[in-house]
Amino acid sequence: MQAQTPWFTVDQVDPDTYIISEYRHWEETHCYLLNGKDRTLLIDTGLGICDISRVVEPLARGPVTAVATHIHWDHIGGHRHYPDFYAHEAELDWLQGGFPQPIQLIRGYVVDRCQLPQGYDVSNYEFFQGTPTRVLQGGETIHLGGRDIQVLHTPGHAPGHMCFWEEGRGYLFTGDLIYRGLLTAWFPSTDPQAYLNSLEQVAALPAQRLFPGHHDLDLPPELRLQMRDRLRELNQAGKLHHGSGTYQYGDWAIQL
Ligand SMILES: [Zn+2]
Ligand SMILES: [Zn+2]
DSSP states (O other): OOOOOOSOEEEEEETTEEEEEETTBTTOEEEEEEEOSSOEEEEOOOOSSSOTHHHHHHHOSSOEEEEOSSOOHHHHTTGGGOSSEEEEGGGGGGGTTOOSSOHHHHHHHHHTTBOOOTTOOGGGOOOOOOOOSEEEOSSOEEEOSSOEEEEEEOOSSSTTOEEEEETTTTEEEEETTSOSSEEEOOSTTOOHHHHHHHHHHHHTSOOSEEEESBSOSOOOTTHHHHHHHHHHHHHHTTOOSTTSOEEEETTEEEEO
């Protein structure tokens, strides 16, 4: 019998930083655990199919605050374990019944191309709802004790999308703004022009490492510049708008 991949895969980046990945779902979602001297930040909480807190607990050196790069199901699945969570003001209504997709559709995403745990019943899956302990706008710094994480408002994929920038280590956590695969800025709550502005914002940072929300973890920091340049070209050609199509660039693409 073939041994199954464990639900969560943990990779260590440095003595204080871990990647928690879910490779049994095609989206290959990554969450990031950042230990400071005083507390721990969990950037994204994953799919919510299995209990991420069991993996987080032995790694976290302090009380855990969760923050999602944006309020999509695959980034907030474990939020129910973290009553201390932050969210961007532009997506608060998505945490209070205002998310535009019905739960049946989201449950379809959950089981799509997924090696589900045995006996898993998707009809119990819920889209997380709650009230954050802190509302973010972008421009804040989250202090973890010896580690400062800057909040960047980077809309485009979602109106309250955030990247997190740790200048001290040159780490940029990019969520769904940057990853290798199909980037999406075609549905109504996306904004292709804002997407380009957000890429301009992160391209200006001296990032040493990019940590994406999905797929390949081995991204060259220059990828953020290449994506910015391609979107600049689309903009100059008058193609950076909804309904314009899908543009393929080697191993990544953007659907507008
Ligand atoms: Zn998303
Ligand atoms: Zn995502």
